[in-house]
Amino acid sequence: MTDMRETGRGILREVVGQEYFDKREASTNSFNADARRLSEEYCFGEIWSRPGLERKTRSLLCVATMVALNRQHELRIHIGTALTNGATAEEIKEVLLQSIIYCGLPAGLEGFRVAEEVLASRGVL
Structure with a gap:
């Protein structure tokens, strides 16, 4: 290896x-x-090992990317990793609001739906 x-x-x-x-x-x-x-x-x-961005930032970028690509399975994973990497529910919400504007309302709302499931399962909501 x-x-x-x-x-x-x-x-x-x-x-x-x-x-x-x-x-x-x-x-x-x-x-x-x-x-x-x-x-x-x-x-x-x-x-992910590069020093140029913190893991939290990389995670939030992945959340926005998964919303844009409409990849709910990966979005669930990346919302969880964003929390693990120090992102707050408020920061995730802000990324999703930004995604509504740049990715479209349906994609952004689906992102909110997925995020609410993950946040609730992690006891954040």
């Missing part, structure tokens, strides 16, 4: 939490292993 992949796996474990990481590990198979390796090595090992 490369050093960058190990770095990425460490960051991934920290931002998604041990429980999610363990589920991900348990569901890795010969079909999805290469995609997960790319995620670990390049997404988390190369990009």
